[in-house]
Amino acid sequence: MQLQSGTLLQGGKYKIETVLGQGGFGITYLATQVALERKVAIKEFFMKEHCNRDVATSHVSVGSQGSQELVARFRQKFVKEARMIAGLNHPHIIRIIDVFEENETAYYVMEYTGNGSLAEYLKRNGAVRESKALHYIYQLADALKFIHQHQMNHLDIKPGNVLLDNNNNATLIDFGLSKRYDGEGHQTSTTPIGISAGYAPMEQYKQGGVSTFSPATDIYSLGATLYKLLTNETPPDASDVNDDGLPPLPPSISQSTAYTIEKAMQPRRRDRPQSIDEFLSLLTNNNKPSMQYNEEESETTIIPSISPKAEEEPGSPNIPPKRANHLSNREIWLIAILILLVTSIFVINKTSYNVPAQNSDTAVAIENPIPNLPAQPIDLGLSVKWASWNVGASSPEDYGGLYGWADPTGNNTSTNNTDYPNNNPPSNICGTNYDIAHIKWGENWRLPTKNEVLELCEKCSWKWTSYKGSNGYMITGPSGNYIFLPAVGQRYGTNIGSQKNFGYYWSGTLYSTGYSNYLSFSNTQYQLSFTLRYLGCSVRPVSK
Template structure:
């Protein structure tokens, strides 16, 4: 046989997916063809093919519950690079011809495998892989280095088009100047055969548009990892006084090692004027994609800045999570108008389990006015890092029962990806939502104080105040429930009233506590009287000279939590949130904070807290959010204290040692709207107790003893309410 086996036929043979006669013919060929033997032996230990074989066998055995088809990307790589060992037959078998039912043109291939379709300079163009408005993209080989690259060739018809040619040269120059792991790297550029070309690194993987088409909406974990990488690369671009102007899924490429690469800088524009590389378009020209274009970009590309890229990336984030663009109308013009005039959609309407901090991030990225948006990609990266760095078991194992799943391969890929260090923003812009200037803060304080004295306009100012500070109050929720892949519960606003002035004694207590906390590996947040909260503080030198209240303390350095340590916080009259999670805690430690009547959020997950230790929180009557997740020493007896906390709206009991008897103690907590009992011994016996939580909106029972019938009964009961939504995981 003078022809080698195709990868398709070889893979079918390895998967035992051929009829008997064809299988024997392939076996004979393998015994006699060194080339095919070598192809198979090189990849003899591939794990991906073994996974596929297991899935294939499960499917043959009728076990559809464990059968998960692979994406086309996975199949492509199986064909090209994942061949396991072949058990060669020891018995000589006579040669046979292939059955006529098989097309030899498909199953067999000639060697050499491919020949160049064109030669440009030192590059052999092997295969066309894409085409855009300015050029054609080819998979290519450097003729001397034998290195695989991607070559972008300006369309011949555009060679005489001065604008197109100059724009192509701009892309060559821009990419050549940029060097960042999240931006496609240029390796060469030049002119040949009356055209110009750009050579870039070869990327193995797919763009996000293709992935969305194949996989559908991505998981929260994967989407955040992708968004974070794209934002970091864009911040690097913005630091070089460039704006991409065409961010969309097809211009973001996900490699097989989980790295995001930003593509297509052909539309990139300079942020400052007077450069030789200034825009090649007139003021009225619209550049970009209507589905992702910021309102101001549709009006004039001459006046936009990096915040337009932030808007486009926000639209992309929405599509990664939902599979839909935020604004889709019948025509591009109608879509552009919708971006400008229609209300911003909410992620929670599509994904009830979306965390509040991610909803807030999306909303802040797609505000109509650039001044109202989050101002830099660096801030986007910071928020996502806070989210992704949460060491939460449920984040790393997002439920496969929901419609938010993509292939396990993609999820694991994103989780294992090493993220590049954050790029700091070199330029900042004032923002009414995230970065108020000191001058504005001072002015706003004056207005608030005057309004209190005069008792006029207080409602308007209060709404303004809350809207500008809700980022602080809501991002704290992530540490409360410690379940990032679900929407957080509603809770009281810690800033519904201006914080009053401090006495000199109280000011000393607050500052001493802040200094002690910072000396002991804590992060804190503070608020000044009648003013704004400060960003997270990690060092004493960041404390202001003016008086302040301590609002949040998070023990980030792992340490034993004792009564003596917490006693240093006992005098804080406005402490709103305390994070003790992941730190071992002594039984008597919480007795020191039993007088913190202002405390609303307490995070004790994975702290080793016991029933005895928990009993000390009975006096925390203002508590709204309590997380006890991953504390196996919490039993039914420990839940007796919950009945005394009648303001609770969020309770996390996942992976505690509770059963149906414990649920009796919380059935009268009528304000609870968010409850997690995953991984507990709670069974169908507790269905009647759960029904008494009349405000319940989110319930998580995966891994508990509640049956499918019980889940359905709960779901049907709460779905009958007309005034409140209800979400249960897993869904019935």
């Protein structure tokens, strides 16, 4: 019942190539925009339960009078959906190029991202690493935050409605079930009722269950999508989650991610995060308790588990109680002199740190880093020299600070992109007054550019290790010299997560209005990517 390959639309403006997918309300085609010689995706309104097609003419017909009225109503909704999406200007929401009516039905033309859907990716490759899953989830969360600010719910978040581009970035599609709400949260649009099993929460199964605005409905689906990415298993139906809870997640998943999924997929809407900001805050906090369910309660209750007493490390000595008696003044002076002597020797000899990796896996963050202490420039044999430690640190293994992009003060914890620094940020802040490395360390230092980060990735040898108690990468350059990048994690607002397992380092190059390029890594991969400008990331300066 679909259009044949080679069919021309709009007087030859578009040429149909093949079918990309089909649902209950439409068919999506891969097509060519002939004049520009570019691939596009075209969605055709076609209610398969009520519509027929004349193969010779491509015209769509509807049977009974009742069906005609129903189809006409939803066709009008289809066109309205296209115009609504066209008004949503966001890097992770599909872009509408054109909308038109032909063959007694309606069409809209979208950009073609070229790498298939997230669902197709999972079929080909299986479950994804946590770092990659979070890369997609952060992008989808930002798209949802944007549409929620416009008083909308998507109501159909799932891997099949997420397209990937050739740069491995996610784009949200299919607003066919979405609803708009007024300022008081009351529904203002009529849409068909649809359920994606495993991704839809309980309220979507109820008549009128989504008649009032609630970001928590989309947050359930976002949590379910994260579950699918990490397990490659379709999440259980909402009723099963209500009765039995979620199946165990793989033990390799971090505590904060596992907790966020469980919290997002709570059966009761009021028990979930109530905004995308709350969801992201959970995701970046590693200190949340695990969740248990009290079976004696009629409704699900979240009970924080009590952490057991930490076991002693094998071979660690028992620590005696602190002595009650005080040191004499003479002892205090001797100790102070000894500390000064040792510190002086340490500073004088701290010209390199090319030492074997330590065995400890305990991450160490200094409590009071010296933010204005410049590091030494290390010549890796690249186009620039890289600092030996982070801004806000005083040694290679120290974490340093986590800063929003283009925040020279280092104090901004806002989760609004317009505060970093404005709606139209400069495309390159390296060496400018927005560059925290330049401001804190002086004119010889600046943020690396996107290309300099890429050079570090492509021309150096990377080895995951533990250095003086901090996990991270020892990076050896063509010259044989090397630097250590600790896995500092990331900050959302005032919450810090993913320490010891992930590292995120800013470049000074803007990706788009809301995003900047950065280096991201885990113990299995490192790559140049991009993220939201308001997230707190590490800064490793460079100099000539």
